[in-house]
Every structure is written in structure tokens, then in C-alpha cells.
Amino acid sequence: EAGVAQSPRYKIIEKRQSVAFWCNPISGHATLYWYQQILGQGPKLLIQFQNNGVVDDSQLPKDRFSAERLKGVDSTLKIQPAKLEDSAVYLCASNNGGAEETQYFGPGTRLLVL
Amino acid sequence: AQSVTQLDSQVPVFEEAPVELRCNYSSSVSVYLFWYVQYPNKGLQLLLKYLSGSTLVKGINGFEAEFNKSQTSFHLRKPSVHISDTAEYFCAVSPFSGTYKYIFGTGTRLKVLA
Numbered sequence: 517e518a519g520v521a522q523s524p525r526y527k528i529i530e531k532r533q534s535v536a537f538w539c540n541p542i543s544g545h546a547t548l549y550w551y552q553q554i555l556g557q558g559p560k561l562l563i564q565f566q567n568n569g570v571v572d573d574s575q576l577p578k579d580r581f582s583a584e585r586l587k588g589v590d591s592t593l594k595i596q597p598a599k600l601e602d603s604a605v606y607l608c609a610s611n612n613g614g615a616e617e618t619q620y621f622g623p624g625t626r627l628l629v630l
Numbered sequence: 631a632q633s634v635t636q637l638d639s640q641v642p643v644f645e646e647a648p649v650e651l652r653c654n655y656s657s658s659v660s661v662y663l664f665w666y667v668q669y670p671n672k673g674l675q676l677l678l679k680y681l682s683g684s685t686l687v688k689g690i691n692g693f694e695a696e697f698n699k700s701q702t703s704f705h706l707r708k709p710s711v712h713i714s715d716t717a718e719y720f721c722a723v724s725p726f727s728g729t730y731k732y733i734f735g736t737g738t739r740l741k742v743l744a
Contacts, residue, residue: 613730
């Protein structure tokens with residue numbers, strides 16, 4: 517079974533530029549999560565989708581971050597404009613939703629904002 | 631609200647020695663408990679989880695953890711570590727809310743020395 521795929525793996529941008537990350541969850545997984553992991557900290561949930569609907573986006577900085585999962589499969593997370601403090605690893609995870617409590621993580625996208 | 635505390639940011643240990651990584655949590659509702667491992671430049675991988683039943687949980691790679699409700703702890707142990715266990719370990723909780731939202735600790739970096 518293929519795991520959660522993310523791209524790109526690494527990205528370096530200047531502050532005030534925009535950037536987008538892509539995630540393809542495990543086939544059939546209804547729930548998709550985006551986390552931000554700043555160096556030295558644990559992952560923090562940014563947004564949770566159930567199919568193509570948002571379940572929780574309470575910690576998403578909506579003035580600059582946006583995410584979509586239009587067809588209920590893959591998802592895109594965008595930052596516009598980026599700030600220095602956005603430098604982090606962005607992790608995508610998925611699971612079946614419903615009664616499944618385990619999340620399966622992708623390798624992450626490492627973002628450096630200069 | 632929930633919080634997770636991993637008091638030890640780094641734990642050095644010699645190969646074949648035992649190790650314990652500590653995790654304490656705070657929650658006003660019942661939670662599920664997890665330990666994930668993150669190898670360099672990799673995503674998070676589930677080591678073990680506690681949902682209910684026996685408080686001693688066995689996971690992959692010889693790790694085990696014990697849930698202690700009175701002390702609100704979920705410490706991770708391994709009787710004999712290998713060089714390959716060098717990684718970052720994250721404790722997480724998920725409240726019984728149905729959305730299975732994770733709250734992570736800040737992580738413990740395990741360094742196994744030859």
C-alpha cells in the first residue's frame with residue numbers, strides 16, 4: 517500500500533513570496549490533516565478535512581494560509597505572503613476517519629523562508 | 631483543552647542499555663495516547679497506542695509503554711536500545727471527540743551511543 521505522498525520535499529523562498537505544498541493521502545482515506553512542525557517543537561494541527569469539507573481550521577492563520585481539498589482526495593496548502601516565522605516542516609497525514617484514531621504521516625515538506 | 635509535556639528534550643544512552651522516555655499529559659476528558667518516532671528527514675511513524683484495556687502496551691521495534699491514569703503519564707520504555715533507535719520521539723494525545731485531533735508534545739531526541 518502506498519503511503520502519504522508530499523511534494524516538494526524542500527523549498528526555499530524569500531519573505532513575502534508565495535508557496536504551495538501538495539499532499540496525496542493513502543487511497544480511500546477520508547480524513548486529511550496538515551500540521552506545521554517548527555524546529556524544536558511538536559507538530560501543530562493547522563487544518564483537518566473530512567472528504568472535501570473542513571472539520572477544524574481553528575489554528576490556521578487565515579490571513580496568509582489557505583488550504584483546499586476540492587475533490588476529497590489530494591490537497592494543497594498555500595502560504596501567501598510568507599514570513600520568516602513560517603520556516604518549518606509541513607506534514608500531511610491521513611486516516612479513514614470514523615472510528616480510526618491512528619494517523620499516517622507523509623515525509624513532510626521542509627520550508628525555509630529567507 | 632489538552633496539553634502534553636515531554637520533560638526530556640534529549641536523552642543520551644549507551645547501546646544495549648535500557649531507556650525510558652517520559653510523557654505526561656493534562657486533559658479534562660478521556661484521551662487516546664500515542665507514541666510516534668521520527669527518523670531524520672522522514673515522516674512520523676506510529677510506535678504504539680493506548681485506546682483502552684491493558685495499561686501495558688507493546689509496540690514495534692521492542693518498545694512498550696504503560697498508561698498510568700492517576701499520574702496522567704504514558705512513559706515509553708525499551709529494555710535494550712540499538713544504534714538504529716536514534717531518532718526523535720513524540721508523545722501525543724487525542725480526546726474522545728470523534729475528530730481524533732492530535733496534540734503533540736515537544737519531542738525527545740534519543741541519541742544511542744556506541
